[in-house]
Amino acid sequence: xxxxxxxxxxxxxxxxxxxxxxxxxxxxxxxxxxxxxxxxxxxxxxxxxxxxxxxxxxxxxxxxxxxxxxxxxxxxxxxxxxxxxxxxxxxxxxxxxxxxxxxxxxxxxxxxxxxxxxxxxxxxxxxxxxxxxxxxxxxxxxxxxxxxxxxxxxxxxxxxxxxxxxxxxxxxxxxxxxxxxxxxxxxxxxxxxxxxxxxxxxxxxxxxxxxxxxxxxxxxxxxxxxxxxxxxxxxxxxxxxxxxxxxxxxxxxxxxxxxxxxxxxxxxxxxxxxxxxxxxxxxxxxxxx
Amino acid sequence: xxxxxxxxxxxxxxxxxxxxxxxxxxxxxxxxxxxxxxxxxxxxxxxxxxxxxxxxxxxxxxxxxxxxxxxxxxxxxxxxxxxxxxxxxxxxxxxxxxxxxxxxxxxxxxxxxxxxxxxxxxxxxxxxxxxxxxxxxxxxxxxxxxxxxxxxxxxxxxxxxxxxxxxxxxxxxxxxxxxxxxxxxxxxxxxxxxxxxxxxxxxxxxxxxxxxxxxxxxxxxxxxxxxxxxxxxxxxxxxxxxxxxxxxxxxxxxxxxxxxxxxxxxxxxxxxxxxxxxxxxxxxxxxxxxxxxxxxxxxxxxxxxxxxxxxxxxxxxxxxxxxxxx
Amino acid sequence: xxxxxxxxxxxxxxxxxxxxxxxxxxxxxxxxxxxxxxxxxxxxxxxxxxxxxxxxxxxxxxxxxxxxxxxxxxxxxxxxxxxxxxxxxxxxxxxxxxxxxxxxxxxxxxxxxxxxxxxxxxxxxxxxxxxxxxxxxxxxxxxxxxxxxxxxxxxxxxxxxxxxxxxxxxxxxxxxxxxxxxxxxxxxxxxxxxxxxxxxxxxxxxxxxxxxxxxxxxxxxxxxxxxxxxxxxxxxxxxxxxxxxxxxxxxxxxxxxxxxxxxxxxxxxxxxxxxxxxxxxxxxxxxxxxxxxxxxxxxxxxxxxxxxxxxxxxxxx
Numbered sequence: 001x002x003x004x005x006x007x008x009x010x011x012x013x014x015x016x017x018x019x020x021x022x023x024x025x026x027x028x029x030x031x032x033x034x035x036x037x038x039x040x041x042x043x044x045x046x047x048x049x050x051x052x053x054x055x056x057x058x059x060x061x062x063x064x065x066x067x068x069x070x071x072x073x074x075x076x077x078x079x080x081x082x083x084x085x086x087x088x089x090x091x092x093x094x095x096x097x098x099x100x101x102x103x104x105x106x107x108x109x110x111x112x113x114x115x116x117x118x119x120x121x122x123x124x125x126x127x128x129x130x131x132x133x134x135x136x137x138x139x140x141x142x143x144x145x146x147x148x149x150x151x152x153x154x155x156x157x158x159x160x161x162x163x164x165x166x167x168x169x170x171x172x173x174x175x176x177x178x179x180x181x182x183x184x185x186x187x188x189x190x191x192x193x194x195x196x197x198x199x200x201x202x203x204x205x206x207x208x209x210x211x212x213x214x215x216x217x218x219x220x221x222x223x224x225x226x227x228x229x230x231x232x233x234x235x236x237x238x239x240x241x242x243x244x245x246x247x248x249x250x251x252x253x254x255x256x257x258x259x260x261x262x263x264x265x266x267x268x269x270x271x272x273x274x275x276x277x278x279x280x281x282x283x284x285x286x287x288x289x
Numbered sequence: 290x291x292x293x294x295x296x297x298x299x300x301x302x303x304x305x306x307x308x309x310x311x312x313x314x315x316x317x318x319x320x321x322x323x324x325x326x327x328x329x330x331x332x333x334x335x336x337x338x339x340x341x342x343x344x345x346x347x348x349x350x351x352x353x354x355x356x357x358x359x360x361x362x363x364x365x366x367x368x369x370x371x372x373x374x375x376x377x378x379x380x381x382x383x384x385x386x387x388x389x390x391x392x393x394x395x396x397x398x399x400x401x402x403x404x405x406x407x408x409x410x411x412x413x414x415x416x417x418x419x420x421x422x423x424x425x426x427x428x429x430x431x432x433x434x435x436x437x438x439x440x441x442x443x444x445x446x447x448x449x450x451x452x453x454x455x456x457x458x459x460x461x462x463x464x465x466x467x468x469x470x471x472x473x474x475x476x477x478x479x480x481x482x483x484x485x486x487x488x489x490x491x492x493x494x495x496x497x498x499x500x501x502x503x504x505x506x507x508x509x510x511x512x513x514x515x516x517x518x519x520x521x522x523x524x525x526x527x528x529x530x531x532x533x534x535x536x537x538x539x540x541x542x543x544x545x546x547x548x549x550x551x552x553x554x555x556x557x558x559x560x561x562x563x564x565x566x567x568x569x570x571x572x573x574x575x576x577x578x579x580x581x582x583x584x585x586x587x588x589x590x591x592x593x594x595x596x597x598x599x600x601x602x603x604x605x606x607x608x609x610x611x612x613x614x615x
Numbered sequence: 616x617x618x619x620x621x622x623x624x625x626x627x628x629x630x631x632x633x634x635x636x637x638x639x640x641x642x643x644x645x646x647x648x649x650x651x652x653x654x655x656x657x658x659x660x661x662x663x664x665x666x667x668x669x670x671x672x673x674x675x676x677x678x679x680x681x682x683x684x685x686x687x688x689x690x691x692x693x694x695x696x697x698x699x700x701x702x703x704x705x706x707x708x709x710x711x712x713x714x715x716x717x718x719x720x721x722x723x724x725x726x727x728x729x730x731x732x733x734x735x736x737x738x739x740x741x742x743x744x745x746x747x748x749x750x751x752x753x754x755x756x757x758x759x760x761x762x763x764x765x766x767x768x769x770x771x772x773x774x775x776x777x778x779x780x781x782x783x784x785x786x787x788x789x790x791x792x793x794x795x796x797x798x799x800x801x802x803x804x805x806x807x808x809x810x811x812x813x814x815x816x817x818x819x820x821x822x823x824x825x826x827x828x829x830x831x832x833x834x835x836x837x838x839x840x841x842x843x844x845x846x847x848x849x850x851x852x853x854x855x856x857x858x859x860x861x862x863x864x865x866x867x868x869x870x871x872x873x874x875x876x877x878x879x880x881x882x883x884x885x886x887x888x889x890x891x892x893x894x895x896x897x898x899x900x901x902x903x904x905x906x907x908x909x910x911x912x913x914x915x916x917x918x919x920x921x922x923x924x925x926x927x928x929x930x931x932x
Contacts, residue, residue: 128630128633129633129636129637130637132630132631132633132634132636132637132898133634133637133638133894133897133898134859134860134897134898134901135860136859136860136861136863137859137860137878137894137897137898138637140863140878140882141638141641141642141882141890141894142641144641144645144882145641145644145645145646147646217757221759224759224761225759225760225761225864228761228864229863229864229867229879230879230883231882241759244761244762244765248765248868251765251768251769251773252773255769258762258765258766258769262759262762262765262766265759265762266754266757266758266759266762267757269756269757269758269759270753270754270757273753273756273757274753348826350822350825350826375831378828379828379829379830380828381828382825382826382827382828383826383827383828383829384828387826387827388826390819390822390823390826392819395818395819395820396819396820396822396823397820397823398820398823398824398838398842399820399842399916399917399918400841400842400915400916400917401838409824409827409829409837410827410828413827413828413829414828443917443918443921445917445918445921446921456823459823459827
């Protein structure tokens with residue numbers, strides 16, 4: 001008994017979370033893959049001897065070789081180098097857009113859920129109007145308004161992801177607010193501030209953390225879709241969707257040009273989804289043992 | 290225990306485990322019981338002691354996996370239920386033996402009318418036409434105090450007490466010879482508990498149904514049962530006629546149960562709870578499972594599992610140091 | 616019940632108005648002068664001003680918005696395309712069947728295959744069937760639809776030559792687009808159906824049905840499936856929004872002249888009436904589908920049905 005309580009005190013909550021999260025093989029795989037991909041994109045370019053936009057007419061469409069491990073594209077640029085640089089864009093867009101979307105969603109959702117009344121009605125009606133268009137359409141149109149490039153794309157994708165989070169947070173607050181532990185906190189004279197931040201938010205943000213993690217994958221995919229249809233990140237910047245779009249014309253003769261970026265996107269989204277599942281299981285108190 | 294001819298239900302050395310992850314939960318460890326026709330047996334014990342598992346084993350509706358019946362025999366009317374195949378068991382369930390579940394809120398299918406749910410069991414075990422079945426189902430509803438016009442209503446239109454009445458009507462629809470009632474009133478309001486219990490007892494008497502009543506409420510036992518089995522950590526620790534258990538309490542655990550009840554005639558400042566917690570069923574203590582909490586435990590108790598001893602005819606106690614409290 | 620349906624249809628109309636407002640405002644805010652883009656760099660300021668007046672884009676925002684709303688929602692007229700000068704409504708209707716074939720085709724695949732896979736996984740929890748389905752779902756949901764589309768073209772059209780790589784001269788041209796548009800939805804529906812099944816398998820009323828002596832197969836059919844269908848139907852709505860979102864890209868990969876491709880051409884050429892028409896069509900399509908799923912739900916679940924049918928007896932204690 002004594003030994004047990006002692007042992008419990010020593011554990012660090014973050015390490016504990018990691019341990020719980022990586023209990024399943026799939027979550028381990030997800031974390032491992034994701035870390036590898038991030039390292040590949042962040043550190044990889046340091047070891048590359050090619051310029052990301054260096055045109056080499058001798059090596060146009062070259063297939064994988066010792067010199068160019070993943071081959072070259074239509075202008076003879078090294079695919080591996082472009083993949084690493086492009087990954088920075090793809091990952092950063094995905095992470096930023098999901099994170100901003102979650103933050104803004106939490107802010108508006110908490111205001112709506114906690115304030116109630118007219119403020120709530122107003123925020124929720126705005127969200128209704130906001131989501132009158134199917135998600136991808138909204139991204140296409142906003143991206144069209146803001147133009148191409150990194151920040152416009154992040155903003156377009158963020159705008160697309162806000163209403164979902166707002167609805168979730170508000171719904172979550174509404175259900176949690178009426179639960180007895182909040183009433184219990186009131187009876188022991190907790191301030192509004194402490195109820196909001198110490199009691200409500202921790203119980204409310206967990207589903208947001210899960211959907212945000214999972215959302216990074218789908219946001220990356222949306223970003224790639226935008227680049228693919230000529231919005232989002234544009235050539236010569238190497239973004240994975242743009243690279244795929246670039247390789248599309250040569251699919252018959254040089255399939256490596258679509259395989260390389262396509263597999264990169266799929267693998268990254270796969271890793272993030274596994275990771276998201278792991279986060280969900282780790283945060284679910286019912287599954288804690 | 291010899292095979293007695295007049296025993297209607299006889300459970301012998303039943304052993305059930307649950308597998309959870311790598312652990313094995315010893316839910317029921319060698320339980321033996323007998324029940325005569327038309328009598329009521331009460332099973333008392335704390336949550337997790339294995340009461341529900343015993344009832345579900347008799348019905349053979351334990352979820353497998355994770356549950357597994359490791360051994361034992363269950364004779365109902367001279368036939369070993371554990372040796373029957375699934376198809377033969379389906380003829381027993383609902384017809385010879387029926388069960389009432391603990392939580393009426395979730396025991397009914399939310400998408401079917403209550404009448405149709407009673408009709409389902411009627412059509413399974415009788416050669417009724419649909420019309421006859423519906424008429425009988427309506428009669429069963431009346432029997433439990435629900436107007437037959439409510440046949441076409443859905444469970445969400447009923448309160449908890451009314452739902453439990455529907456569940457009881459469903460269980461009694463085919464005149465079962467054995468009724469297993471698993472804490473039938475725990476989920477209900479206290480004011481309705483007595484009503485429902487009263488009605489169940491009256492119906493069981495009317496249909497001459499033998500009953501096993503699972504509860505942790507000793508008051509309920511006192512009002513309804515003929516014999517009582519006290520269960521601790523998957524074992525019967527004391528077993529006997531109602532008077533044996535209530536007036537000649539012998540096992541320290543049963544004594545603890547009675548002592549933890551407030552006595553309305555005596556002014557007490559504090560209740561006397563049983564010290565400690567029920568044992569972890571994945572890791573039962575060596576020897577008598579109650580020994581860590583038992584005030585009378587000796588070295589022997591912690592080493593050996595006490596055998597069941599017959600103190601007086603029919604009064605059995607599994608303890609090295611039976612006490613006497615009256 | 617009819618009151619509920621009417622209420623929902625009114626809500627749908629309001630949502631479509633909102634969609635109209637949003638799409639108009641977004642096109643209004645789009646940088647670049649459509650008149651100049653159409654006439655080219657060499658056009659004189661006078662000609663451009665004339666063109667702007669002709670298109671009506673010289674008016675203040677509110678006037679333009681009012682005219683757009685009236686034309687769209689009262690006259691059901693989106694106007695003529697600014698680029699080709701053809702009636703956008705007629706063009707839209709011409710392209711509509713192609714998009715509907717892809718959209719509905721992949722919907723059907725989503726619902727059937729996804730649900731069946733999910734039910735198999737749910738009823739075999741922890742066994743190999745479960746793991747297999749979950750792995751398939753994970754792979755499907757992770758692969759971008761346009762990449763899958765390109766892979767399918769590479770394999771079935773270019774390497775094996777079984778199906779046409781693009782275009783819709785024959786019905787065979789629809790096979791690859793439908794498959795690539797449905798993978799993500801199959802995965803989502805499979806996961807949804809699996810968790811719905813798991814929930815139901817552990818439900819007490821299933822034990823009750825077994826305790827009645829009911830045959831296991833009928834327990835599954837009569838008690839488990841109808842209850843598991845509820846969350847599955849809700850999932851269908853989510854799968855649908857994926858299909859809608861995917862159409863422009865899928866149509867662009869396979870060069871199918873459908874509504875999605877029409878939208879992209881409108882976006883690229885600053886042809887606003889085309890954008891308005893297409894976006895409002897997509898909004899209409901998804902709101903009708905969501906309405907239908909909700910109606911299904913309300914019709915099948917007596918608890919929800921009861922909330923909307925008037926004059927019913929209240930819960931009796």
